[in-house]
Amino acid sequence: MKMITALVxxxxxxxxxxxxxxxxxxxxxxxxxxxxxMGKWFEISSFPQSFQKGCTKTTATYSLRSDGKVxxxxxxxxxGKLKNAKGVAYAADNTNAKLRVSFFWPFYGNYxxxxxxxxxxxxxxxxxxxxxxxxxxxxxxxxKRVYEGILQxxxxxxxxxxKLQMTGEVL
Numbered sequence: 501m502k503m504i505t506a507l508v509x510x511x512x513x514x515x516x517x518x519x520x521x522x523x524x525x526x527x528x529x530x531x532x533x534x535x536x537x538m539g540k541w542f543e544i545s546s547f548p549q550s551f552q553k554g555c556t557k558t559t560a561t562y563s564l565r566s567d568g569k570v571x572x573x574x575x576x577x578x579x580g581k582l583k584n585a586k587g588v589a590y591a592a593d594n595t596n597a598k599l600r601v602s603f604f605w606p607f608y609g610n611y612x613x614x615x616x617x618x619x620x621x622x623x624x625x626x627x628x629x630x631x632x633x634x635x636x637x638x639x640x641x642x643x644k645r646v647y648e649g650i651l652q653x654x655x656x657x658x659x660x661x662x663k664l665q666m667t668g669e670v671l
Contacts, residue, residue, distance in 0.1 A: 528597035
């Protein structure tokens, strides 16, 4: 009986290890033009995070500073009141697709642009561990066709789309 239990346990755990090893590294877009990226973005969907609990109508506004860093202003409505989070980001590589962002110095997190519209009409931000994901749009609404294309590319990048929560509108 112990042998059967051990074999069943091994059968259950081996696929988990195999799938972790099969994960390819997250790919970013080849290049981000920070000047074009600046401005206001509307959250369309995201992986739920404790720091966004209760948020609706979430936006992120980016402003390029003279020192090359980026001021970040995240806003949302919680219980009818505007909530702000201010931070700063800097490019972690020369593509500007990998940024490091901090809302509480000296702690920084990864902010990787993993998909981006040709005209900067949408952006998808994730992290190398696939534990963060935001789908952003320049407008509060995104077309269903564009959204489904994004989901397909995220699936190819092995993001767990079952965790994705709609926070904006897809038409």
